[in-house]
Amino acid sequence: MKKLALLLLLCALPASARVLLSQKQALALAFPGLAVERRTAYLNPEQVKRAREAGRVKVESRVWTYYVGISSKGVEGYAYFDTHLVRTMPETFMAVVEPGGRLRFVELLAFLEPDDYLPGPRWLGLFGGRRLDADLMVRRGIRNITGSSLTSQALTDGVRRVLAVHAVLHGAEKVK
Template sequence: MHRRSFLGNAAVAAAGAFCLNGQVVWAETFLTVEQAQKVLWGSANTFTPSHIQLTKDEMKAIAKASKVRVRRSRLQVWRTAEKGWFIVDQVIGKHENIDLAVAIDVNGKVKGLEVLTYRETYGHEIRNDQWRAQFHGKGTEADLRLNKEIRNISGATLSCRHVTDGVNRLLHTWHHVLRHL
């Protein structure tokens, strides 16, 4: 029973490509929010959702301290039984746009990170029609078999610097806002 609840729906990766302004966006999903909560904080924990709206002053203070732009005033956070935090946030880089889950403990230290959705943009359309054809009609429920449906891409190494910046911003958000709650 415990096991069932741990990763309720078998973790299947869903992948898809769509066009936006003449560019191809390649998106992959990894763990769900519930799965990431359990991976980062343990299956026994409880998560209380909390809606936090940053004030303009708070946004300014966080941006100044972290040297990272604060794009959104609304935070998607959960509080754990041990007064830790689980935050789902978006990191927007030059080439990538990702949904990130971050666990911050009661002392304001990063306990873990997990990428939930990864999107990468290509300069122009993917030429191989066969490659694109695989995405038509693929739902998240489809039993995606390893590498049969999941394409692997090898190319120049993309730096994860934007994640580092995003985590830094969230640590300052903890310092300025979350720890006082």
């Protein structure tokens, strides 16, 4: 009986881990009405080092899959997906980068930490229009989320990593 009561209690608790958008939905949001091309880049050790130095973050993977939005005018933007640990659970986000290296927007796809630490759309909006520079850091150009410092730091580091890899692959503006 106690086991049944415990099981019912656990089932009644709200689930905090959630997928917010699928990859397909995210790409449709990033490139509405455009052709989307999947590309894979294999970074050599020198490129990894350059990305690590430019972003001042860990760049552990040498293989990067990204998506290019293409219109009749040419490349409209790039979408990168990054998955990393926040505290003990992963989060996945998409960063959409304009051809010149400026962030168009950041969208959270999956967040498996408790909902209390989930960043809201207004906070994610702080990344829009930013470049990889010294202000793209928590407590500089990006506000910390009170009570969610690890989320703030992990997501900001992820955005810096994406922009650094983009700069290495596509020659976008470097950190000043």
